[in-house]
Amino acid sequence: MLNYSLKRLASAIPTLLILITVAFFLIRIAPGGPFDSEKALPPEIEANLEAKYQLDDPLIIQYFRYLGDIAQFDFGPSFHYRDWTVNQLIAQGAPVSFTLGGIALVLAFVFGVGIGIWAALKQNSPSDYLTMSVAMIGISIPNFVAAPILILVFAITLGWLPAGGWDGSIQRMILPAVALSLPMIAYVARITRGSMIEVLHSSFIRTARAKGMPEHEVLLRHALKPALLPVISYLGPAAAAILTGSVVIERIFTIPGIGSHFVQGALNRDYTLVMGVVIFYGVLIILLNYLVDLLYAWLDPRIRYEG
Amino acid sequence: MPNVRVNLFSALLPGLALMVAGCGDGSEQPTPQPIRLAEPVPVTLDAFGRPAPDVLAEQQQLHRGNGEEPQTLDPHRAEGVPTANILRDLFEGLATTAPDGRIVPGAAGRWDISRDGMTYTFYLREDGRWSNGDPVTAEDFVFSFRRSVDPATAAVYGRMLMPIENAQAILAGDQPPENLGVEALNERTVQIRLDDPTPYFLGLLTHASTYPVHRPSLVEHGDDFVLPGNLVSNGAYELVEWVPRSRLVLDRNLDYHSAGGVIIERVVYYPIEDENTEFQRFRVGDLHWTDQVPSNLFGWLSVNLPQALSVSPWFGTYYFGFNLTRGPFRDNLPLRRALNLAIDRDILTGKVTQFGEIPTFTLVPDGLPDYEPPLPDYAILTQAQREEMARELYREAGYSEDDPLEVELRYNTSENHRKIAVAVAAMWKQTLGVRTRLINEEFRVFLQNRAMRRNTEVFRAGWIGDYQDAFTFLELFHSAHRRNDSGYDNPRYDRLLEQISTERIPARRRNLMVEAERMLLGDQVVLPVYTYVTKRLVNPLLKGWEPNVMDFHPSRQMFFVKSRAQAEAEAAAMQPEVAPETETDSGTTGDVTVVEEGTT
Numbered sequence: 066m067l068n069y070s071l072k073r074l075a076s077a078i079p080t081l082l083i084l085i086t087v088a089f090f091l092i093r094i095a096p097g098g099p100f101d102s103e104k105a106l107p108p109e110i111e112a113n114l115e116a117k118y119q120l121d122d123p124l125i126i127q128y129f130r131y132l133g134d135i136a137q138f139d140f141g142p143s144f145h146y147r148d149w150t151v152n153q154l155i156a157q158g159a160p161v162s163f164t165l166g167g168i169a170l171v172l173a174f175v176f177g178v179g180i181g182i183w184a185a186l187k188q189n190s191p192s193d194y195l196t197m198s199v200a201m202i203g204i205s206i207p208n209f210v211a212a213p214i215l216i217l218v219f220a221i222t223l224g225w226l227p228a229g230g231w232d233g234s235i236q237r238m239i240l241p242a243v244a245l246s247l248p249m250i251a252y253v254a255r256i257t258r259g260s261m262i263e264v265l266h267s268s269f270i271r272t273a274r275a276k277g278m279p280e281h282e283v284l285l286r287h288a289l290k291p292a293l294l295p296v297i298s299y300l301g302p303a304a305a306a307i308l309t310g311s312v313v314i315e316r317i318f319t320i321p322g323i324g325s326h327f328v329q330g331a332l333n334r335d336y337t338l339v340m341g342v343v344i345f346y347g348v349l350i351i352l353l354n355y356l357v358d359l360l361y362a363w364l365d366p367r368i369r370y371e372g
Numbered sequence: 373m374p375n376v377r378v379n380l381f382s383a384l385l386p387g388l389a390l391m392v393a394g395c396g397d398g399s400e401q402p403t404p405q406p407i408r409l410a411e412p413v414p415v416t417l418d419a420f421g422r423p424a425p426d427v428l429a430e431q432q433q434l435h436r437g438n439g440e441e442p443q444t445l446d447p448h449r450a451e452g453v454p455t456a457n458i459l460r461d462l463f464e465g466l467a468t469t470a471p472d473g474r475i476v477p478g479a480a481g482r483w484d485i486s487r488d489g490m491t492y493t494f495y496l497r498e499d500g501r502w503s504n505g506d507p508v509t510a511e512d513f514v515f516s517f518r519r520s521v522d523p524a525t526a527a528v529y530g531r532m533l534m535p536i537e538n539a540q541a542i543l544a545g546d547q548p549p550e551n552l553g554v555e556a557l558n559e560r561t562v563q564i565r566l567d568d569p570t571p572y573f574l575g576l577l578t579h580a581s582t583y584p585v586h587r588p589s590l591v592e593h594g595d596d597f598v599l600p601g602n603l604v605s606n607g608a609y610e611l612v613e614w615v616p617r618s619r620l621v622l623d624r625n626l627d628y629h630s631a632g633g634v635i636i637e638r639v640v641y642y643p644i645e646d647e648n649t650e651f652q653r654f655r656v657g658d659l660h661w662t663d664q665v666p667s668n669l670f671g672w673l674s675v676n677l678p679q680a681l682s683v684s685p686w687f688g689t690y691y692f693g694f695n696l697t698r699g700p701f702r703d704n705l706p707l708r709r710a711l712n713l714a715i716d717r718d719i720l721t722g723k724v725t726q727f728g729e730i731p732t733f734t735l736v737p738d739g740l741p742d743y744e745p746p747l748p749d750y751a752i753l754t755q756a757q758r759e760e761m762a763r764e765l766y767r768e769a770g771y772s773e774d775d776p777l778e779v780e781l782r783y784n785t786s787e788n789h790r791k792i793a794v795a796v797a798a799m800w801k802q803t804l805g806v807r808t809r810l811i812n813e814e815f816r817v818f819l820q821n822r823a824m825r826r827n828t829e830v831f832r833a834g835w836i837g838d839y840q841d842a843f844t845f846l847e848l849f850h851s852a853h854r855r856n857d858s859g860y861d862n863p864r865y866d867r868l869l870e871q872i873s874t875e876r877i878p879a880r881r882r883n884l885m886v887e888a889e890r891m892l893l894g895d896q897v898v899l900p901v902y903t904y905v906t907k908r909l910v911n912p913l914l915k916g917w918e919p920n921v922m923d924f925h926p927s928r929q930m931f932f933v934k935s936r937a938q939a940e941a942e943a944a945a946m947q948p949e950v951a952p953e954t955e956t957d958s959g960t961t962g963d964v965t966v967v968e969e970g971t972t
Contacts, residue, residue: 096816105823112545113524117526145443224656228652228653229652230653232618317648321616321618332814
């Protein structure tokens with residue numbers, strides 16, 4: 066098991082290196098540069114800027130210098146937010162995105178799994194159809210529609226919650242977290258229902274029931290763990306995505322997470338910032354997939370013993 | 373439980389209704405809940421021209437929506453309007469602006485300009501101080517100007533200093549920054565020598581790239597001198613907190629030379645890029661001042677929130693450029709003129725952009741104190757007459773119904789640009805039968821294509837003047853200008869620009885500029901569409917600011933007045949105590965009447 070984990074971790078390094086290389090050259094190939102604007106710069110000034118940010122060296126030299134820098138965890142200065150380094154920007158934004166994403170994940174897990182189990186138990190009843198239709202709507206309504214509706218209802222019409230902004234207080238987290246978790250709740254509910262129904266029809270559940278085990282124990286001790294496997298494999302990568310922030314939610318609620326750095330960084334040709342968030346996201350995905358594998362082993366004894 | 377569900381649905385209904393309405397073509401207006409904004413009391417002034425203490429609200433904290441996150445607070449490396457707004461509160465150049473945009477003394481209390489217009493002598497205020505109490509000296513300005521042109525600073529807006537002696541050579545690295553024509557004559561006197569008389573030079577001194585920076589804190593903190601706790605500034609406010617992309621908090625700088633006249637105690641800037649979000653936050657009362665207004669809400673706002681909506685001309689022009697270096701427009705003036713005449717600007721501004729933009733036939737916007745753009749003769753015709761002319765010119769250019777022009781119109785990603793491009797293409801099609809292909813490009817791709825002049829035919833462009841002078845528009849079309857994306861190359865025009873730069877007599881200089889613009893419009897290098905407007909929502913209790921063409925609104929000039937309701941409540945609370953003395957009572961009401969007469 067330990068051996069396996071170490072091997073998995075070691076294989077992450079070439080993956081990351083490929084990711085860095087591809088991202089580095091892709092963003093450089095994109096037309097335009099970080100200092101372009103509708104007001105063109107005089108050539109002297111453009112040369113000064115390029116010299117300051119070391120963009121005047123050949124690309125391959127810049128690439129190796131960059132590799133050297135990130136080996137020391139130095140992601141360089143942001144080209145757009147010029148008073149901050151990429152390290153600082155990620156350090157400021159990541160906790161915000163993590164908090165918000167974390168809450169959304171918990172909501173998604175608790176409500177999604179709860180609703181899913183409930184629907185599975187009431188399989189083919191009107192309430193099953195109703196919840197699953199609502200879940201389908203939840204999946205299909207995009208964030209940029211759900212979020213403004215939430216603001217309209219809860220901030221403007223009812224006046225219960227703030228319309229946006231971020232100061233670390235719970236009130237300001239509720240609406241964005243709910244908006245972020247809604248489609249996830251729906252997904253998780255559908256996945257849970259499907260796998261739960263499958264598990265409930267398997268022979269070991271029949272055996273448990275035949276032994277006269279109380280129904281809630283059948284569900285919690287025997288059915289739930291295997292039913293959660295597909296949910297976990299969905300939640301791993303989904304968690305990476307949600308923890309690194311959502312551009313849409315951040316924009317609508319004016320939240321200073323790192324989600325908007327992906328899009329805004331690319332549009333601004335903020336080379337270092339784009340690289341920083343890409344690497345951050347890459348590392349997170351690798352870590353979470355690794356975690357999912359460990360969870361699998363814990364949830365499914367077959368994997369544990371084979372491993 | 374069912375009860376709750378019903379409530380939730382009824383609560384959702386207005387939102388859904390808004391969404392459905394919002395999906396319309398803009399003619400149906402969404403119907404958000406009406407906002408009740410407090411009505412202000414009339415402003416009365418005391419003997420010094422300041423707002424009287426009894427009309428001022430207790431709470432003097434200003435919350436401003438401010439578009440994008442500032443890129444940097446280092447004034448010499450800054451760019452962009454949002455950054456400039458914040459820096460205008462933090463710093464003060466030698467000159468500054470009054471609420472109406474006029475240039476008035478700033479850090480310098482007065483100045484002399486030599487007869488030839490090439491030497492400016494500034495006398496700094498005796499009581500000018502940095503936010504840490506240090507005096508603001510002539511040496512500070514010399515240091516700052518040198519830093520601003522020093523290639524090592526890599527100032528984006530270094531070109532603002534180009535009129536100063538040797539600035540260009542220093543920016544190019546050919547001379548040391550010490551050679552810049554800025555000198556401290558004594559502790560409080562700065563002298564600036566220019567290469568050419570530059571009538572708009574004082575206007576440049578309101579720009580961030582000419583603000584002073586505090587040398588000791590720069591030495592101590594290096595690039596981090598702009599962070600809260602480190603930043604020492606000489607303006608009306610000082611930086612207390614900066615949470616990137618969340619908020620930026622400024623407090624009154626008690627060492628500011630006119631600190632006594634500054635009423636707003638705290639200013640909080642919020643970077644909010646989404647105009648709908650900004651509007652919502654204004655509605656719930658989070659903001660007193662917005663940077664933008666959702667473009668589809670103009671009709672609704674002008675009916676429901678006229679007291680908060682402010683729309684005024686801005687110093688910028690929206691236009692389309694022709695690529696003169698190749699393909700159908702090269703050496704084909706009749707064609708360019710035909711396309712120019714075929715578009716109906718009134719429809720574009722009245723039906724498409726719908727925000728009070730001002731239709732224009734000229735490049736330089738109206739409203740400069742000493743410049744009148746030359747109106748082309750077709751400007752006074754009716755649109756039908758213009759279209760008739762357009763059809764004739766189109767035929768003259770060699771095109772017809774059977775052999776129509778096929779043209780590409782390029783614009784960068786934006787809802788507004790798209791709508792305008794679609795409408796323009798439709799007008800060309802309808803009047804001339806032109807087949808237009810619309811090409812939408814991401815901003816930087818678009819800019820690069822424009823600059824290369826290889827793929828472009830017609831392209832969207834916009835220009836906001838950097839300083840209050842027609843030259844900021846005219847210089848764009850010098851054959852060597854880097855933003856001359858049309859590729860206009862007319863030696864006569866270039867010569868005119870050079871003459872304008874060296875002309876010392878204002879009237880002659882103005883005539884030269886008019887001649888230059890007439891040449892530009894005569895050659896139909898661009899197709900001007902409208903003059904930009906600034907549009908925002910402002911809480912009616914916030915006073916002291918005026919719309920101005922540069923859109924400069926320093927917080928130090930603003931103040932909050934009491935709401936009418938509050939003033940009445942206070943008056944009512946006073947009433948019982950003074951009631952017995954009828955004389956005082958009538959006296960009070962008498963005062964109020966006078967006040968109202970005085971302000972109406």
